[in-house]
Amino acid sequence: MTAIEDRFANMALWIDEACALLDARGVVVAANDKMFALLGQQIANYPMERFIRHEDFVETLRAARDQAMVSELTYFRTDKLRREFQLRVAPFEETHVLVVILDNTDTVSVDRIRSDFVANVSHELRSPLSALSGFIETLKEGAGESPETREKFLAIMQSEAERMQRLIDDLLSLSRVEAIEHRTPNDQVALYAIVEQTVEALSAQSQAKQMSFQWQLHDNLSADQLNVFGKADELRQVFQNLIENAIRYGDTGSQIDLAFRLDETTAQNLLCVDVVNQGPTIDPQDIARLTERFYRIDAGRARQMGGTGLGLAIVKHIVNRHLGRLRITSAAGKTSFCVSLRRDS
Numbered sequence: 080m081t082a083i084e085d086r087f088a089n090m091a092l093w094i095d096e097a098c099a100l101l102d103a104r105g106v107v108v109a110a111n112d113k114m115f116a117l118l119g120q121q122i123a124n125y126p127m128e129r130f131i132r133h134e135d136f137v138e139t140l141r142a143a144r145d146q147a148m149v150s151e152l153t154y155f156r157t158d159k160l161r162r163e164f165q166l167r168v169a170p171f172e173e174t175h176v177l178v179v180i181l182d183n184t185d186t187v188s189v190d191r192i193r194s195d196f197v198a199n200v201s202h203e204l205r206s207p208l209s210a211l212s213g214f215i216e217t218l219k220e221g222a223g224e225s226p227e228t229r230e231k232f233l234a235i236m237q238s239e240a241e242r243m244q245r246l247i248d249d250l251l252s253l254s255r256v257e258a259i260e261h262r263t264p265n266d267q268v269a270l271y272a273i274v275e276q277t278v279e280a281l282s283a284q285s286q287a288k289q290m291s292f293q294w295q296l297h298d299n300l301s302a303d304q305l306n307v308f309g310k311a312d313e314l315r316q317v318f319q320n321l322i323e324n325a326i327r328y329g330d331t332g333s334q335i336d337l338a339f340r341l342d343e344t345t346a347q348n349l350l351c352v353d354v355v356n357q358g359p360t361i362d363p364q365d366i367a368r369l370t371e372r373f374y375r376i377d378a379g380r381a382r383q384m385g386g387t388g389l390g391l392a393i394v395k396h397i398v399n400r401h402l403g404r405l406r407i408t409s410a411a412g413k414t415s416f417c418v419s420l421r422r423d424s
């Protein structure tokens with residue numbers, strides 16, 4: 080090893096990123112493991128430009144060598160995934176050039192998710208807000224003089240304002256559970272009572288659609304044996320959304336099944352609650368996306384029914400935090416949301 084390669088090797092020990100040392104011809108004379116892992120062992124003793132497809136790379140190497148210039152390039156590679164890198168080129172001592180490659184893929188995709196989210200929130204807030212401004216304008220222009228029209232407009236304005244309130248409540252809920260997702264709640268919770276209270280709380284909605292509930296206890300379970308580890312308020316939120324969805328998206332006059340059974344799919348002692356409604360079968364590609372924030376199968380229709388599209392995203396986060404599982408299946412006009420939770424017995 081030459082003295083300069085030695086100094087590079089000492090320095091490379093302190094660098095977590097992929098780095099390589101090139102001589103004056105641009106040939107790779109040394110590199111760390113990360114660089115070999117990224118570009119392959121074959122780069123040793125070959126010109127690096129053969130392995131980096133970027134039109135400005137050669138020029139950048141020359142500038143580093145001849146003018147001691149430091150440059151940075153954005154560089155993409157596609158293996159299985161398209162990945163984004165930052166390429167840094169700098170002179171190394173008098174004769175050599177140092178190339179460092181930073182993987183930016185994760186930061187870029189986090190940024191993208193964040194900006195999609197902000198765009199979605201703004202979009203969801205904009206429509207009730209513009210409806211409100213529109214009605215205020217119309218009322219100011221004199222439409223409010225007829226008591227009937229005024230009442231009608233005020234009722235719409237109220238429902239739009241409530242919609243914004245729900246959206247904000249759901250967003251806060253989501254960020255609260257996300258913030259504590261890594262902490263597992265361990266109170267003893269009587270699950271049967273929670274589901275019972277939720278059904279009771281939603282009785283006005285289920286009656287409005289003439290829907291009935293069918294309770295089922297399998298595996299010799301009795302109602303007082305259904306204790307799980309968790310946080311009561313959060314589990315109430317889970318069943319509130321699942322049962323409300325079953326009512327909202329189920330057929331008028333149909334039956335909703337609430338089944339309790341042991342979850343036999345893992346060795347863990349899990350209790351599974353299945354909420355099953357009758358209605359249109361959901362396509363597999365929709366099922367895979369239901370727990371994404373703001374995902375709705377028929378956005379217009381769901382929004383009309385008051386949905387924000389955040390309910391199942393909240394459910395998923397709560398279930399994860401409980402170390403539980405959520406399984407969604409839909410076939411032959413029946414849709415089932417099955418929540419498994421750690422059983423306390």
Ligand SMILES: Nc1ncnc2c1ncn2[C@@H]1O[C@H](COP(=O)(O)OP(=O)(O)OP(=O)(O)O)[C@@H](O)[C@H]1O
Nearest residue numbers: 324325328375376377381386387388389390391414
């Ligand atoms: N039981 C179900 N049957 C058919 N489709 C469903 C069912 N549950 C949910 N969906 C579909 O999944 C979408 C997302 O559900 P989610 O609970 O996340 O949002 P939402 O019900 O629209 O709004 P929110 O729950 O925030 O009030 C719904 O818009 C609907 O298209």
Ligand SMILES: [Mg+2]
Nearest residue numbers: 320324390391
């Ligand atoms: Mg919902």
